[in-house]
Amino acid sequence: MKTKILVAAHKKFQMPTKEDYLPILVGAQKNYTQGIEYQRDDEGINISSKNPYYNELTAIYWAWKNLKDVDAIGLVHYRRLFFESKPYNLDNVLDIETVNTLLKKYSVLLPKQRNYYIETNYSHYIHAHHQEPLDKTREVIEEFFPKYLAAFDKVMKKRKAHMFNMFIMRKEAFNSYASFIFGVLEKVEKEIDISDYSVQEQRVFGYISELLMDVWLYTTQQNYKEISWGQIGPKQTVKKAIGFVNRKLGIGPKQTHF
Template identity: 60%
Template sequence: MKILVASHKDTAMPKDKDLYLPILVGANKNYNGQVGFQLDNQGDNISDKNPNYNELTAIYWAWKNLKDVDVVGLVHYRRLFSKSHKRELSEVLTSSQIEQMLEKAPVILPRKRHYYIETNYSHYIHAHYQEPLDETKKIISEDYPEYLPAFNKVMKNTSAHMFNMFIMKKDYFDNYCEFLFGVLFKLEGKIDISNYSVQEARVFGYISELLMDVWIETNHIDYVECNWIQIGNRQLIKKIIVFVKRKFNSNIEKNETHF
């Protein structure tokens, strides 16, 4: 089993080096001598796409280069799976805990994020540009039609498995990557992000979060959910303020366009 811990900088990592593999994403730009990291620019890679793909460059590296493993996972340097609610690196999942969960299902996902008053679609377009998500639907409709019913369902749901966090048996991981990158590489050719801000240019990473449940639903994948912890300050108040501003500004823009 290998659980990749994606990071763009040198930071504290889980101590179990046999299980957890720190991986430096965007290594072509972010590497400055960090020790103990797998670099995402080695072998078959898309490291140069990191500003637009976020942690997906780590997923792609694992898909193409990680051999002789039965289980692959991805977490983040500040957001990790844990059975505990203590926000400490010492509380991350152990090999035995992972094995026990994988006996119940081949995929482990974080507990769903609930929006309650918004659908996944409305939440996305209040936070980001609408065009990429609409183009994603067109791609799925034309090239992956078997996934369209699940896509429509996920867009109407008010919760989703977010954060691009997972642990999967290797054959499921390979299948997921074929679908995920197949869609995203096509999307690259459909949208122009040259004028996007640095934040919005991370569009393919944002879109990918919604594609996880589309893949799960379509292929009837059994999964178990696991608690996750966030190391450091979660800035909850700031996030709530940003959410309200996004929704308010989105409504203003729609009204201005309407009139």
């Protein structure tokens, strides 16, 4: 099995050296500087120019349209990766042999779910971001992708979700996933005006896509396995916790990235 795991980055950073990890520069037209020799997301068929609004999805789109001679495709981030074990460092990232063994049994590998405990996925989202795009997403799914609607409502009521747009999938599953999320987001993009959103909130399509992962997963009834993930470098845990409470109480700006 030939597998490629893309490592999305917007700048030069230390990368995994294990076989079949492919660093990809997102928003390459804007973010390229001399010395970054990663795969660029603005080559071939691409939506690289939408990176300020789609985040790492521009890497996923590039892989969907251009990465043909593979059996499985994955995406991780330059600081968030799948690991064999602790400590979470580049020497312990999940190796391709382990991935390919798991993919013989499972069609999808995902990070362990994030638990919001006191909030549903819907309430967590609207406390952190503008509500309209998420509500518009439901309308789009109801009209154009009705078989996914029950799963969308289920995901909105849950308190857990597979977040971060991290995954490894067999090619057939990946094609199904990409077709769904980009089909939905293309229509949502036409229905909302984000021109007065902050720079952070203009990343709306990337945020929404994180919740669409489970909508697709449950509707298509994928055989999946959760695997360990971790973050390289400081997590800003205290700031994130304070931000979470402040958003819940409506205090200050809706800061979600620290």
